[in-house]
Amino acid sequence: MIASFLHRLFESASVPAAQCAGGFLPADVWTLCAVFAAVFGACIGSFLNVCIYRIPLDQSVVAPRSHCMTCGKLIPWYHNLPVVSYFALRGRCASCGARFSFRYAGVELLVAFLFLFVFCLWTPAGAAPPFGARPLLAPDSDGAAFSFAPLALVPVYWLFLSGLVVGTFIDLDHLILPDSVTIGGMVAGPVLSALLPAMQVRIGIGPDWEAGGALAPCLVWPTWWGSGLAWSLVGLAAGVVPLQLLRKGATWYFRRRGRIGPEDDAMGFGDIKLVGAIGAFLGWQAAVFSIAAAALYGTLVAVPLLLSGRRSLLSRLPFGPYLSLGALTWLFWGHRLAAAYLTLSSPWRVDPFRAAGTIAEMAVPLPL
Numbered sequence: 425m426i427a428s429f430l431h432r433l434f435e436s437a438s439v440p441a442a443q444c445a446g447g448f449l450p451a452d453v454w455t456l457c458a459v460f461a462a463v464f465g466a467c468i469g470s471f472l473n474v475c476i477y478r479i480p481l482d483q484s485v486v487a488p489r490s491h492c493m494t495c496g497k498l499i500p501w502y503h504n505l506p507v508v509s510y511f512a513l514r515g516r517c518a519s520c521g522a523r524f525s526f527r528y529a530g531v532e533l534l535v536a537f538l539f540l541f542v543f544c545l546w547t548p549a550g551a552a553p554p555f556g557a558r559p560l561l562a563p564d565s566d567g568a569a570f571s572f573a574p575l576a577l578v579p580v581y582w583l584f585l586s587g588l589v590v591g592t593f594i595d596l597d598h599l600i601l602p603d604s605v606t607i608g609g610m611v612a613g614p615v616l617s618a619l620l621p622a623m624q625v626r627i628g629i630g631p632d633w634e635a636g637g638a639l640a641p642c643l644v645w646p647t648w649w650g651s652g653l654a655w656s657l658v659g660l661a662a663g664v665v666p667l668q669l670l671r672k673g674a675t676w677y678f679r680r681r682g683r684i685g686p687e688d689d690a691m692g693f694g695d696i697k698l699v700g701a702i703g704a705f706l707g708w709q710a711a712v713f714s715i716a717a718a719a720l721y722g723t724l725v726a727v728p729l730l731l732s733g734r735r736s737l738l739s740r741l742p743f744g745p746y747l748s749l750g751a752l753t754w755l756f757w758g759h760r761l762a763a764a765y766l767t768l769s770s771p772w773r774v775d776p777f778r779a780a781g782t783i784a785e786m787a788v789p790l791p792l
């Protein structure tokens with residue numbers, strides 16, 4: 425049942441790719457690798473729990489080792505296995521019986537699932553993908569060629585999602601987004617994009633030669649390091665510049681109207697840095713999409729709260745988790761949503777972004 429659920433889920437997110445039908449390695453090998461990806465994700469989730477707890481307290485995430493918050497006893501490794509230990513000990517400390525929040529196991533399960541999802545979607549083109557997922561195409565996946573380009577994206581997206589998870593839960597707990605996540609992402613994004621230009625894959629409009637050269641949505645993959653770096657910086661700017669202007673403007677307006685104190689800001693800078701990090705990792709389209717999706721998700725949560733008269737709860741909700749959810753939506757479904765949008769809308773015949781970005785890049789037709 426789980427396998428069939430995963431099958432359907434991956435099908436909804438992945439781009440159909442006729443070239444993937446061949447099968448390079450036996451499906452069992454990839455399924456085994458996918459299981460390892462999930463187990464690895466649970467272990468990383470366990471570490472992220474430590475980061476979520478300790479980073480806001482300015483404590484080291486490496487030492488000391490995990491201990492019970494109530495009795496202070498060190499937790500031995502066999503009681504610290506991700507997910508498993510929580511259920512084996514029924515969510516309690518083995519020595520004093522204090523309750524641990526279910527959130528620890530929840531974060532481990534979440535990260536395990538995210539790692540599995542990423543692995544299945546970016547399995548090398550030409551391989552038999554696990555659980556029937558149809559991976560995104562890479563530039564050199566022209567039918568017979570076996571490409572490792574998508575597989576190289578897997579650890580990058582694992583790192584990116586780990587940052588989002590840490591940022592989201594710290595924001596929920598403390599209403600802050602730590603610089604180690606936001607500025608860390610704004611630095612790591614351009615560096616990694618130069619090393620792996622395929623990170624800056626985006627949706628464009630190009631001739632579909634199989635359909636007689638008619639214009640159609642396609643994936644555009646940078647293949648030159650300079651192109652990857654440039655698009656990453658464009659993505660960073662696309663996230664930071666408009667929101668920073670909005671923040672300055674809103675602060676000036678609300679200070680003049682006396683709605684906020686002369687030292688207060690109308691908007692948190694942490695959210696802006698987070699969008700910058702999203703743009704630097706996933707490109708300008710992801711930055712724009714994340715802001716729009718976050719506004720939509722925020723509205724979906726805010727309206728029921730306002731209607732039920734819980735206005736005070738609303739003011740305590742941070743914006744970072746919505747932005748993270750928006751970035752996650754783009755990573756898994758964005759290219760498909762954008763292609764569907766472009767197919768439906770007519771005034772896309774001229775695409776200045778693609779015209780400016782075709783140097784050292786490759787367009788791959790995107791069948792819907």
Ligand SMILES: [Zn+2]
Nearest residue numbers: 492495517520
């Ligand atoms: Zn204890």
